[in-house]
Each structure stands twice: as C-alpha cells, then as structure tokens.
Amino acid sequence: MVSLFCFSSLIQLPNIVSWYLLLVLSLASLQVVLGSRHLHHHHHHQYDGNGGVTLAPSQSPSPSPSASPSPSPSSSPSPLLTPVNYTRGHHHTWEWPSGYRHITVDIGGDGDYVSVQAAVDSVPDNNMVNAIIHIRPGLYIEKVQVPATKPYITFEGAGREVTVIEWHDRACDPGPDGEQLRTYRTASVTVLANHFTARNITFKNTAPGPLPGMEGWQAVAFRISGDKASFFGCGFYGHQDTLCDDAGRHYFKDCYIQGSIDFIFGNARSMYKDCEIHSTATRFGSIAAQFRTSRDEKTGFAFVNCRVTGSGPIYVGRAMSNYSRIVYSYTYFDDIVAHGGWDNWDHQTGQNKTAFFGVYKCWGPGAAAVKGTSWATELDFDTAHPFLAKSFVNGRHWILHSHA
Structure with a gap:
C-alpha cells in the first residue's frame, strides 16, 4: 500500500528524481526485512605467544624458576593494537588498556616515589x-x-x-634463603609481565667479571621473561650473562649491550635492530647463546643492521641447545671474531648438525671469520628474509610503527 501510494505521488515528478526516491524506499524496506532476521556472524581470533625453557649457561643446567613450555594463546593483547582489526571475511576484536597513568620516580624526593620498585608496587x-x-x-x-600480574608497564628514563638502575649480585652469592642465587636470580631488573616497554634507560650489574676458570660469576643486568616486550635506546651493562633474553617475543631498537661471555642468552624470540653489541672480553668471549630445543620452536635471535665492537677474541654465537638459532644480517x-666464528657449546657432539647459524650481507674486518665454519650458513635473500622484518616477532601487531 505504501509503495503504490508513493509511486502515484511521484509520477508527476521528473523521471530522475522519481527513480532516486524509489531506490531509497526500496533500500529502506530491504533493511527492515534483513533486520528482522537477527543475523549475526563473528569470528574471534587471538595470537599465540612463544616462549620456552631456558637454562643458565656456563654452569650445571637448571630450569629457570619461571620458565615453562610454550604458553597457550595469549589473552592479553598489546596496548599498541588498534581496537578492531578487520580482514576480509573475518572480524578480529582485541582487548587493550584504557587510558594512561603517569607515575614519577625521583631519587631526590620530588616525585611520587623515590624508588623504582615502589612505583612498580603501586x-x-x-x-x-x-x-x-x-x-x-x-x-x-x-x-x-615486575611480576607477571602487572602488564602494560613502561619504564621511561631521561x-x-x-x-x-644497578645492582651487583653474582650466581655464587647466597640469597635470602641461604642458597646460592644461581644465574636467574642475580638480575638487577627482572620482568615477568607481558607488554613491558623500556625507553632511554640503562640497566647494570656491577659485579666484577670472572677470571679464567672461575665459576659462579654469572651476573645478569636484565632478565625479560614476559611476552611482547620492547626496548628503545636502552643500555645493558655487565660481564658474564648481561642480558637474559629468557622467553617470549621481544624487540630491541637502538640499544647498547655490553659484556664478555654469553652476554645475550636465553630462549626468547627476539629481534635486535640498529644495536651496538660491545665485547669486553680479554682472553675469550662470546656474544649470543641461544637455547632452542626443537626444530618446531619459533625462538631465536635475529640481529639486523647492528655493530659488533670492542675486544676479543669472541665467538658470535654458541649452540646452547641442539636447535640453537642465531642470524646476523647487515x-x-x-x-675481534675468533677463528671459526661460532661454537657448538664446549664442542658437544652433533649440535653443529642441527643448530642454525645464519649470516647475510655482513661486513667489516671480522665478517670473514663469521662465515669461517662449515656449519654457518651464508644466506640468500629468500632464506634471510624471515629474519629481517619485525614479522619475525609478530611485531606488526604490537610494536609501535614509529619505533619499528
């Protein structure tokens, strides 16, 4: 009835206007019909994390207190995600933090707190x-x-x-329980939470470096065991085991990392981009020790456009486990690179057959030695590409684009 009335009323109008109004009425009627059916179709997806069990290097292996097998899909997406991510045929929705809280730490007493731990506790x-x-x-x-129960924290230095931030514990030092701390509990700063960010700040362990043959002198400056952590313009200073890159996906940009023996170690899935890796080794040293335990694990260390400087000789990587994965590009x-470039962890039999040590378009006076062993692979672009972009750590979904 309504349609007939409208048609008779419009018959006197110019043809173009009449057809336009009829089209509007038809679309409105269609919307009413579809709306009455209450059709809803949603697909919800979450990205999974990727961690693993890590062992302390250069001592009898013992599991990390907080380490665990690869976690189930994360339920805490990053604050850097857009609220809704659309793709053809699917509707992805994400939770993310609402708003900001600013806390000031001033050692002179002019802030909210005088210690960093007090600010974290708040x-x-x-x-x-x-x-x-x-x-x-x-x-x-x-x-x-920073405990696992406190995600979405940022340390913003000046x-x-x-x-x-510095402390001085060594693995051989006694802890509060009277037992030796061992490697993991020596960290000056430990982060167990997801979605941690640090900018423009330095972390140090000031314990002295070990002399040849000394045991129990591992001294961690920073331990990161949470997922989706990023570091911009940060410094990490120590000697043996400076940076415990334990578990999760991590991104380091424009950072300075200094040490002598295995000073980047763990089983995380991490990218180091535009960083300076500085060795203080005297008789022997090593940069990275990676603990991937299966070819199915996605963990590994990717160094892109970095600078390796300092003293040596050093190995650029050591196979901390059978499927260790380390790649240097550009x-x-x-x-300062030792003959052969790489080490299969105290020459254990067979680890060089399954570890993945890759090199792509590296340069400088030590670059030839990095390629100097038969089980280091010189990559072409196709095989290097997965280790060149932030997609190696699924960074498109949680790393701020302006920092990538």
Whole structure:
C-alpha cells in the first residue's frame, strides 16, 4: 500500500528524481526485512605467544624458576593494537588498556616515589591501564622486579647516560634463603609481565667479571621473561650473562649491550635492530647463546643492521641447545671474531648438525671469520628474509610503527 501510494505521488515528478526516491524506499524496506532476521556472524581470533625453557649457561643446567613450555594463546593483547582489526571475511576484536597513568620516580624526593620498585608496587594486579613510570636522572641502586600480574608497564628514563638502575649480585652469592642465587636470580631488573616497554634507560650489574676458570660469576643486568616486550635506546651493562633474553617475543631498537661471555642468552624470540653489541672480553668471549630445543620452536635471535665492537677474541654465537638459532644480517664486525666464528657449546657432539647459524650481507674486518665454519650458513635473500622484518616477532601487531 505504501509503495503504490508513493509511486502515484511521484509520477508527476521528473523521471530522475522519481527513480532516486524509489531506490531509497526500496533500500529502506530491504533493511527492515534483513533486520528482522537477527543475523549475526563473528569470528574471534587471538595470537599465540612463544616462549620456552631456558637454562643458565656456563654452569650445571637448571630450569629457570619461571620458565615453562610454550604458553597457550595469549589473552592479553598489546596496548599498541588498534581496537578492531578487520580482514576480509573475518572480524578480529582485541582487548587493550584504557587510558594512561603517569607515575614519577625521583631519587631526590620530588616525585611520587623515590624508588623504582615502589612505583612498580603501586600498579595494581591485573592492570589494564598503560602505566608510564617516568624515572628522572639518577643512579638507582636497587633490585627491581615486575611480576607477571602487572602488564602494560613502561619504564621511561631521561636518557641512558643519566638514568641508571644497578645492582651487583653474582650466581655464587647466597640469597635470602641461604642458597646460592644461581644465574636467574642475580638480575638487577627482572620482568615477568607481558607488554613491558623500556625507553632511554640503562640497566647494570656491577659485579666484577670472572677470571679464567672461575665459576659462579654469572651476573645478569636484565632478565625479560614476559611476552611482547620492547626496548628503545636502552643500555645493558655487565660481564658474564648481561642480558637474559629468557622467553617470549621481544624487540630491541637502538640499544647498547655490553659484556664478555654469553652476554645475550636465553630462549626468547627476539629481534635486535640498529644495536651496538660491545665485547669486553680479554682472553675469550662470546656474544649470543641461544637455547632452542626443537626444530618446531619459533625462538631465536635475529640481529639486523647492528655493530659488533670492542675486544676479543669472541665467538658470535654458541649452540646452547641442539636447535640453537642465531642470524646476523647487515651487521658490522670489528676484527675481534675468533677463528671459526661460532661454537657448538664446549664442542658437544652433533649440535653443529642441527643448530642454525645464519649470516647475510655482513661486513667489516671480522665478517670473514663469521662465515669461517662449515656449519654457518651464508644466506640468500629468500632464506634471510624471515629474519629481517619485525614479522619475525609478530611485531606488526604490537610494536609501535614509529619505533619499528
């Protein structure tokens, strides 16, 4: 009835206007019909994490206190995701933190807190706010831990030369329980939470470096065991085991990492981009020790456009487990690389057959030695490509584009 009335009323109007109004009425009627059917179709997907069990190098292997097999799909997406991510045929929805909380740490007492740990403690468990902890210039001599229950925390320093957190524990030192700390509990800063970010700050372990033959001198400056962690313009200083890159997906950009023996180690899936890797080794040293235990694990260390400087001789990588995976691309090497370039962890039989050590377009006076063993693979673009982009750590979904 309505359609007939409208048609008779419009018959006197110019043809173009009449057809336009009839089209509008038809679309409105169609919307009513479809709406009455209450059709809803949604697909919800989550990205999975990727971690693993890590062992302390250069000592009798023992599992990390917090290490675990590869976790189930994460339920805590990154704050850097857009609220809704659309793809053809699917509707992806993500939870993310709402709003920001700014906390100031000032060692002189002019902030909200005088210690970094006090600021961390002020963040509630199951946090769903971007908690930015601004750490003003100063030397903060304290051990800090960010527990797994406090995601979405950022340490924002005033510059890695002026904002420093340091401690001095070694693996052989006794802990509060009277037992030796061992490697993992020596960290000056430990982060167990997901979605951690650090910018423009330095982390140090000031314990002295070991002399040849000394055991129990591992001294970690920073341990990261949470997923989707990123570091921009940070410094990591130590000797043996400086950076415990334990588990999860991590991204390091424009960072400075210094040490002598296995000073980047663990079983994370991490990319180091535009970083300086500085060796302080005297008689012998090594940069990276990676603990991938199966060819099915996606873990590994990818170094892209980095600089390897300092003293040596050093190995650029060691097979901490059978399927260790380390790749250097577009990286400069000082003339400090040991003959052969790589080590299969104290020459254990067979590990060189399954470990994956890759090199792509590296340069500098030490680059030839990096390619100097038959079980280091010189990659072409197709085989190197997976280790060149932030997609290696699924970074498209959680790394801020302006920092990538």
